[in-house]
Amino acid sequence: MLFPVKEFEKTSCRDADVYKEPLSAMFSHIIEEDLNIHQMMLIRDGAKVFSASATGFDEHDPHPVYSVAKSLTSLAIGMLYDDKRIDLDQHVSSYLSSLTDDIPEEYENLTIRHLLTMTTGQKEDIFMDLKASDDLIGRFFTVKRTHPLGKHFFYNNYATFLLSVIVTELTNKTLNDFLHERMFRPLNIDQPTWNEIDGYTFGASGLKLTLTDMGKIGVLLLSDGMWNDQRIVSKNYLDMATNKQVDTTHLSVLEHNKDGYGFGFWMNHAGGYRAAGLHNQLIIVHPETHAVFVTQAYEKQSLYPLFENYVLPALEKPWHYTTISLKDEIRTFKAHSIDLIKKENDERN
Numbered sequence: 001m002l003f004p005v006k007e008f009e010k011t012s013c014r015d016a017d018v019y020k021e022p023l024s025a026m027f028s029h030i031i032e033e034d035l036n037i038h039q040m041m042l043i044r045d046g047a048k049v050f051s052a053s054a055t056g057f058d059e060h061d062p063h064p065v066y067s068v069a070k071s072l073t074s075l076a077i078g079m080l081y082d083d084k085r086i087d088l089d090q091h092v093s094s095y096l097s098s099l100t101d102d103i104p105e106e107y108e109n110l111t112i113r114h115l116l117t118m119t120t121g122q123k124e125d126i127f128m129d130l131k132a133s134d135d136l137i138g139r140f141f142t143v144k145r146t147h148p149l150g151k152h153f154f155y156n157n158y159a160t161f162l163l164s165v166i167v168t169e170l171t172n173k174t175l176n177d178f179l180h181e182r183m184f185r186p187l188n189i190d191q192p193t194w195n196e197i198d199g200y201t202f203g204a205s206g207l208k209l210t211l212t213d214m215g216k217i218g219v220l221l222l223s224d225g226m227w228n229d230q231r232i233v234s235k236n237y238l239d240m241a242t243n244k245q246v247d248t249t250h251l252s253v254l255e256h257n258k259d260g261y262g263f264g265f266w267m268n269h270a271g272g273y274r275a276a277g278l279h280n281q282l283i284i285v286h287p288e289t290h291a292v293f294v295t296q297a298y299e300k301q302s303l304y305p306l307f308e309n310y311v312l313p314a315l316e317k318p319w320h321y322t323t324i325s326l327k328d329e330i331r332t333f334k335a336h337s338i339d340l341i342k343k344e345n346d347e348r349n
Contacts, residue, residue, distance in 0.1 A: 001219070001290075002046030003228050005188055008215060011047035013326070018042075018049055019317035020324045026310035027052075027329040036299045036340045037280075037333075038063065039211045042311060043292040046219050051211065052330045054337030062193060062208035063296045066277030069194070069207040070160045072183075072217070074116060074264030076167050076175055078225075078237035079182050085170055088113040095166045100138035106145050112166070114149050115159040116263035117246045121145035127157035132198045137165060153246045153261055157204035160264070164203030175201035186227055187216045205277075211296055217275075218283045218292030241265055242273040242285070256304045270308045282307075289315040298344050 002009055013020050023042075030037060039059055041051040051059055080086040092110045093103045106121075114120050123146045130136060140158050147154075164175040171178050176194040184191055192213070195206025209217075220226075221242065225233040244260030244267050251257050260267040266274050272286035280297040284307050293307050 001223050003219065003223075004046065004212075004216060008041075008043065008046075008048035008212065011044070011049060013049060014319050016044045016047065016049050017319045018044065019314045019319060020322050020326065022310045022314040022317075023050070023326060024324045024329055026306055026314075027333055029310065030306070030333060031336045033301065034340060035301060035303065036297060036337075036344055037303065038296040038298065040293070040295045041211055041215050043215050043219060043294070044315070045290045046222075048215070050326050050330065052333050053211075055334055055341055057296075059211035062210055063281075064277075065207050065209050065214065065281040065296070066205050066279065067157075068209070068214070068275045068277040068281050068283060069203060069205050070264045071275035071283070072179060072207070072264075073160050073163050073167075073175060073203040074241050075183065075233050076179050077112065077116065077163055077263070078233040078241060079178075080167065080170060081237050082234045086112060086166070088116070092162065092166070095169055096137050096162070099165070099169070100135060100141070102138065102141070104141055107141050109149055111149075112163070113245075113263075115163050116241075117150070117261060118153055118156045118159050119147075119150045119246055120154070120156055120159050121147045121149050121152065122156060123147070123154050125154075125156045125158055127161055127204060130197060136198055136200065137162070153248050153250075160204035161200070161202060164201045167203075168200055174199065175203055183220075183232055186230055186232060187213075187220065189213045189216060211294060214281075214283050214294045214296070215292060218285055218294060221283075221285045222287060222290065222292055243267075254302055256302060256308075268304075268307075270312055274304070276304075286312070286315070291315050 038057045039053045042049040089111050122143050124143050167175045167178055180191040193208045195202045224235040225238050241263035242265050243262055245262050248261050249258045256269055259269045266276050268274055271288055275283040280295055280299045280303040282295045284293040293311050295303050
């Protein structure tokens with residue numbers, strides 16, 4: 001495994017043993033479907049097979065990653081778990097009781113594990129309505145439970161925010177500062193912008209990362225939490241976090257989200273797992289093929305099928321000579337993006 005310092009080392013499809021034809025077909029599909037992808041990168045064994053950027057985007061520029069932040073919050077919990085400073089089955093009240101006046105009886109048995117797996121028993125997420133003047137902790141407990149704890153998955157930003165609060169309570173550092181010390185700095189990632197409210201990092205969202213940053217985090221996950229010879233987070237924790245902990249087959253939106261959820265990570269139908277954010281910010285990790293596929297985008301149509309239908313076949317079949325040039329495909333992709341980005345800018349404005 002190669003571990004980048006500032007940049008990823010470039011490798012060829014030949015040296016990475018990657019079959020080019022499916023990748024060429026992927027670029028054709030992206031153009032035919034007018035998929036508004038800002039950037040993407042394929043990494044194998046820690047080396048960059050290709051990266052592609054739309055007009056006006058650069059892999060070194062920070063980009064909103066939305067709920068990819070949840071996966072990083074999970075990693076912070078994993079580090080505290082490794083330090084034996086947190087027990088996944090400890091009641092949340094033991095960490096938060098000093099911050100709120102009243103935790104209702106129905107939440108007395110709520111644990112860290114329930115927050116990680118989003119099995120809090122709720123079916124309403126009020127996190128985006130929060131104001132700094134609110135009781136930031138207590139408002140979570142005003143939402144009535146509709147399911148037993150630990151039994152029903154409901155995507156919940158507030159649950160992840162509480163994990164961020166717990167990190168701060170245990171370390172006297174914001175989640176962002178804690179991860180800067182324990183992960184961003186060792187990976188040579190500049191400390192990112194991450195929204196805060198009343199001194200607490202959002203945890204669930206509000207984070208900006210570069211494409212290269214996302215790739216590095218993917219390689220850290222692929223290497224089971226090691227970076228060079230330094231242990232960042234334990235394989236024991238990652239084995240729990242990146243494997244199915246809760247069923248998600250009841251979800252009605254996005255078929256590929258029905259394969260289960262771990263601790264802040266979605267399970268891939270084709271194996272492996274991913275960190276995922278709004279508009280298709282993705283860090284897809286596929287240990288079987290030693291690969292990481294990263295996207296940044298502003299696209300409603302799911303981009304996960306690009307991995308399953310095109311990238312994975314390219315990884316599973318051996319390289320052979322072809323006249324196909326990925327450089328040409330990337331140039332065409334960049335030129336095609338001009339109108340899509342203009343349309344996006346008009347829509348956002």
